[in-house]
Amino acid sequence: MNYKVVTDSCCEWTDEMKKSGVYENAPLTIQVDDKYIVDDETFDQADFLRMVAESPNCPKSSCPSPELYMQEFGGETERAYAVTLSSQLSGSYNSAVLGRNLYVEECGEKNIHVFDSRSASIAETLIAMDIRKYEEQGLPFEKIVENVEADRDERNTYFVLESLDALRKNGRLTGIKAVVASALNIKPVMGATKEGSIIQLGQARGIKKALAKMVDHIVKDAKDTEGKILAISHCNCPERAKMVESMIRERIQVKSSFILDTEGISSLYASDGGIIVVL
Incomplete structure (x- = not known):
């Protein structure tokens, strides 16, 4: 496989996506009072909702670091894509762009594109699925980026x-x-x-x-x-x-x-x- 898709953890994955080997997770972190929860495969929704219900404070979140994105963009693949929360709602997009820039500075040029979902959650899922669809069609990198952004812009x-x-x-x-x-x-x-x-x-x-x-x-x-x-x-x-x-x-x-x-x-x-x- 010559590509990978990195999604921040606001992106929900289907079971098939989890098994595909195409996708990597860049987890955000959630704070509930003095507890820090990494939003990865260990996340327990029922336990989280219980903690939120019992807490007098509103939970907060923090985005993945540029260094984490930089690491995720590495490896043997020729192309890497990231899909993030809307840049209007989170720093995840800017962090991913910085991660791409760090990778290029330290490791040299590589086809890396960061998609601003301009949304969240299941909208990111659709974008991640689109990337894979166009990759499997054998389209060139620039055309994949163009098509995925066009599909994103048609959704609500x-x-x-x-x-x-x-x-x-x-x-x-x-x-x-x-x-x-x-x-x-x-x-x-x-x-x-x-x-x-x-x-x-x-x-x-x-x-x-x-x-x-x-x-x-x-x-x-x-x-x-x-x-x-x-x-x-x-x-x-x-x-x-x-x-x-x-x-x-x-x-x-x-x-x-x-x-x-x-x-x-x-x-x-x-x-x-x-x-x-x-x-």
Whole structure:
């Protein structure tokens, strides 16, 4: 294999991706009070959600170091790609770019490209899958980068969370008006801009109505979906994710769909019960 794909740990992997040998994980670190959790294969979602529920403080995250990315870009492969959280939400993208620059300075030229997902979670998964698809088609490096970025730019990200506290307290909702009091059970419907920052699309009372409104937005925005993959991630709510998948597929045709449970960073920000959809 002449290439590798490095994803930061906000990227959820399918079982097939885990077995493929194509992908490497650059883990972020989560802090809950005085405990530090590395977001790798040892992450235990149930234990993490318990710690968060018991803590009076909001968990925080820190991105992988440039040195870690530099190491990941090494090895015998001729080409390396990285897929990171939106540069509007995390320092992971800048860290990966610095890691690429360090590698080139110390080890010489190599085809390395860092993709800013302009999103998070399951959106990164789709980008990572695209890279592999085009690599297996034997396309040249520059064409793979061009195609993957074009596919990324055609997708939209949507999410409904039980709580926005983790996003708000970690400064990820800059520019968004204060959300209506949770006592009224108002659930905002959120999305991502094309640049990768978070916007509010609407709101509804109760999670079911908010999910239905999110589906309305997805259907309204959908274009040429017959060849697209519907991707859904959830934090500890598989039945809710299946319901959303059915609601969408009843109204539009897609090539295929899949559902994944969130890893550490996505679990931190989606919080217990959160749903993320990318199409």
